[in-house]
Amino acid sequence: MSTSVDVSGSEVTTDRRLRRVVTNQQFVLFVVLIALILFFASRNSLFFRVGEFSNLFTDFSGLVLIALAETYVIVAGGIDLAVGSTAAVSGVVAAGWIQPLVNHGVNQAVVLLVGTLACAFIGALAGGLSALLITAFDLVPFVATLVTYSVGAGLALVISHGAPVGYNPGAIYWSASGIGMITWLVAIVLVLAVVLGVVLHLTVYGRYNFAIGSNEFAARAAGIAVRRHLISVYVLAGVLAGLTGMFFYIRSGSGAATTGVTNSANLVAIAAVVIGGASLTGGVGRWAGTMLGAAVLTVVSDGLIFINVPPTWIQVVVGALIAVAALLQSFRRRSRRVT
Amino acid sequence: MTIADERTPVLELRNITLHYGSVEALHDVSIKSYAGEVIGLVGDNGAGKSSLIKVISGVNTADSGEVIVDGVRRHWRSPHDSMAAGIETLYQDSGLAPDLSIGSNIFLGREKRRSGLLGRLGFVDQRGMEREALEQLARVGITIPATQRTVSELSGGQRQAVAIGRAIAWAKHVIILDEPTNHLGARQSAEVLKVIKSAREQGLSVLFISHSLPHVLEVTDRIIVLRLGRVVRDAPTSEFTVESLLGTITGLNESPS
């Protein structure tokens, strides 16, 4: 070949490499996470107890599945406002379905397995509704999932009459059993979280997710079935939200219509993704970032209660945290453009 | 280059008509393109250039008419079908996913999988893709030291080179380039034109869409002029000058030469 076009950039120097590490969102988050743990422990050394780490892991597990759901959706260029209310409606419906089994003294493992499948199914229906509105009716994801959010939150109240559904103390005892600081419930959630990370970053499915969010037109032109992929992503997010509903059922021994709704779990999950370094315009996001973002949010909100900070301040601190993460990201983007 | 009629065209469109609602975008368009030939597709905005390439690449389906590739009549259900048939399309400014690496972009939609069980589970062979991407780009005359960087880190000219390299690397029969020199400086444009010539040397049929008439005159063998959805002129490039081509595009000289 006689012609040659050079696409090489400048040399990657040691100095630049160091700067890359220091401005790397995951690295910064990791440092922040360690600093937070040390800070709370310095205020109350009981923070280092196995029991407290068990609490942290449990609360992390209640957030991480919907945060990863949100990661998939946001990386694909969308947003899902429905995850909180999907957890609520799945929890109350499944709680109602499995209560007869509880009353008849059926083995708890069977009860919880049936409940889990039921929650996944209801979550898939909710995700399917969002997907239908987006792909068939061309609604923007924000509006489509707002519809699903409203429908889910409303149905959860209608079905539960506003009262807790089901009464299953056995589930609570099971939720607390495990080895050391890791309960079985947490272990299952963490395994699922790792699988989601592997799929996102190492498989063709994950690659398509990034490609669609980065440039939907290019993805379509490259022969990727964009519509089918987007449907699957919203259904996946719904299933993960449903499983989160089951998680809270197991933890509390009952389903509540307010679960994930009154605390705006959808926004907390989105915050975890944004803190993790994802871009709301799509195409950018890391599993490790979301995991660390969710961990930081969990440690902050639990730690502030732990050191007895008035509840009114906790939201303010979380807000400040999101602002810092966003600023860091914009700084990083600017510095990359300069180099 | 002279065109012998007995040769089979690699791409032939017969009597293509396309409507968007009540608007007629293409009317009875017929063209032929041969291996090792660069065809310039020119026309004013709204002349039907984009519509025509969308029909060829399978983004849109014509209301009537035939698409024939290598002598076989084809029907595209999606862009994937046309790609499988050896037609690569590079769309204006949007051929790449900026947040993916160069290697991932070269293999977009054709991801290399790992061997064995992992591959069947959908695991991608990232290292293999980066390595092969390097080779594929080198084959069409584009050298890159690191394919792991994201496309967003490249300049406009570099992106275009990667995009064209990607199209040429995969194309078996036809490569469609939509405004590949748009927004590029003189030096970068010259490099793109070189890559187009190397595609011709490899025996590909190139459809080159551009507003830049000097570029069209420099690199093409034949020029097809579209106006209001119809082919108004289809002649060897040697028959045109910038002025006569402009006149044909705008319709100011209906019967030139």
Added chain:
Amino acid sequence: MRSHIKVFNVDSGSSYQRNITSWVTGNNTQGGKAAADALATAMNYTKDCTAAKKCDVAIGVSSLTTSTDAARVAAFKAEVTAKYPNITMLNDVVSQSQPSVAQSAFAQDISAHNLAGIFAVDGTDAEGATAAVKAAGSAGASIKIVGYDGYANNIASMVAGGLGSLSAIISQQPTLEGMLIIKYAVAALQGKKVPHLQTLPNITLLPSTPASVLAKYQYVAS
């Protein structure tokens, strides 16, 4: 322009309360005090809480802006400050009407403090408190919970006993409240004078309360 529609209110109030014709509600001040007394009794205050070894108590509310919650907590705190100086009250836990949020927060309080008691101001906080104590296992064995409102799950938890069960429930008289407000509404529409505000005392339900009485105070979901 003022509307001529008469408004009758039961339970929680609002900032427009003075435009309301009649308001029947539980006496939250009396309820908050009763809760403090019930919790101190359950915790065995006189014996277990001393100036040297104070008892920590967590308070769970649904929202800091709900009038009923605020009134109950204020009365509870006033009563504790006045009568039980050896109790340390932690900052409020805000459940946002969500059992799981209350549960997470109470789990923090159990982990960080030597928690002896929880005052759960409403049903969701009681639900969260019982779950948190159950999940804490041995760490929660000595924690007493006093709940508010006779939700079915609250009463079931109290009757079942054991780890994380409620030691007492302060209950409003919802049936009586409802009957009274309808009586007042009819009277007001007939032009008779009705009380602007009628508060009813709360009842303290205990594990020893007969089932027939518990059934009377249990809230019924519509």
